[in-house]
Amino acid sequence: MPEAFKVLTSKTLTLSQANIDTDQIIPARFLTTTSREGLGAQAFYDWRYEADGSPKPESVLNRIDPTEQRILLAGPNFACGSSREHAPWALLDYGFRAVISTEIADIFTSNALKNGFLPIVVDQTVWDDLAAHPEQSVTIDLEAGEIRRGNAPAVPFKVEAFARQCLLDGVDALGWLQSKLPYVASYERLRQDTYQPETA
């Protein structure tokens, strides 16, 4: 069960490149793990480390304090590519709790929400405004559905209703799905011929 997410206030880290794919977020050679723990060490590995394993001093990811910059401000089409849930696991373990972009890949969005990592899509003007103020803290208020920065007008954002409720109340998606098993059983019994979906 993911940690609940209500309000987060933090500085942002900007990675403005477009199409940051899941192979950048966590390279495939680290996917032989059978656990979901400790992947932060491998987050953006090839951006952070040389081939010999020494840290790249120029990499911003080696210079920030991940406990202070918990919001990633990323270029368009963030986390495109594979379905690996290792991507949100790695980002969370590194220290990020949310990403703001103008476009975020579908599968990543669904994976992230299940792990208490909030993907937020904003339009380009909002993105530019946030990127122009890296020194200021940003508040992501999931309950109110808005992003606030200093005295700037609050910006509304949308998260799929059920995922939002799961995050706010700590509702367990699998538990909820299990509560529908009687319907599943009758679907399996009657199958396409006669099953009429009922409103649950």
Next chain:
Amino acid sequence: MSQPKTMYEKVWDRHVVVPETAETPGVMYVDLHLVHEVTSPQAFSEIAARGLKVRRPDRTFATLDHSTPTLPAGPDGTLPYVTEQARKQVETLEANCARHGIELAGWGSDQRGVVHVMGPELGLTQPGMTVVCGDSHTATHGAFGALAFGIGTSEVGHVLATQCLLQRRAKAMRVTVDGRLRPGVSGKDVALAVIAAIGFGGGTGYVIEYAGEAVRALDMEGRMTLCNMSIEAGARAGMIAPDQTTVDWLRGRRHVPADYEAAAADWLSLASDPGAVFDKEVVLDGAAIRPMATWGTTPDAGAPVGAPVPQPRSASDQKAIDYMGFTAGEATTGHKVDVVFIGSCTNGRLPDLRAAADVLRGRKIQPGVRMLVVPGSEAVRRDAEAEGLDKVFTEAGAEWRIPGCSMCIAMNGDFVAPGQLAVSTSNRNFEGRQGKGARTILASPATAAASAVAGVLTDPRAYLEAPIHA
């Protein structure tokens, strides 16, 4: 008179267990759940931690493909895994399948293969089904008119425990490729042309239906190649209406329904109704498509082989061109190629290997080029060897391996070394996808084979028009 429906809506409607509302997503039934070693261990641990069982092991089918070596076991029978962790991951899936009664096409099985090659081959994938797998290239199975898409590991757990997924209906896009493809132009070239047209991310939120004369004329393998790469445009799923080609291809396969003719009649009714409305329409001229290759580090960076690298439109484009070691305005056909990879769930099927072999027959690959040919499954390997394709490859100087994902994802020990330039029939040219610092050009099997012979990226049509018969 009911509303005309798209194929996607028809398949979706058949699988609604609980309809979606504004507050809650729908509960969608899953007919077939495919499993591999990389994205499943944490899902099995999750259901174990909750004391749950696999609800429908009979609708679940597993294989070993990503972390598996493509070189045979040593004299002592030890498989050359890249790391102990890779071995452990494979053994974890073996144990999970044994514990839950899931059929596994494991080591020693003549059915083992890359998950998206194996499913259709065995007739597990059928039109009208919902098919999911913890793998973004699950869209491949949409070539049969199935609704097939990749899911994350949490969702793998949901499906294991309930045989269902929480889903909202996607938007529908139709991509029509009219006209006839020219000789030497394959499904891969169509896929790269489509992605270049839609853009990387242009399909986000959509299920794509591929239609048009050029698509209908593709064989099932070509259709799988096309649907496979839907995710490279951001679309979770791609579908093609079942037709006689589909019905003929599946007939006689191991898992198809006993009353095949009745099933086939139903499958043929799945096509989108005339007048069905799509949220977005894209039309391409098939006759205008040339053999394609990528010049950047995203799959939408495709252009005809020999075309100049475009002027960058953004800093990201410039970064991609720099990473590839190219220059805007130059043709990429002048750069020495180090590695050629033929395989993957995109292009590791028998017709793909035949297309490569047609170029290579009687020829040698350029000295200094390393060429790896990895069949997509044991069945493909058997069929290829029966036709003598393995000999064509090895006589040309290529390596013939045992099936798996191999250099497509480079997590099993097969990789492209830092800085090397590869022409690959796989689906992703991301930075480092084929190994840290690897530079990848995506292309068709014929183009990859021609490039191995020439030592530089090459349009295959010159070779195909002048075959050498040894």
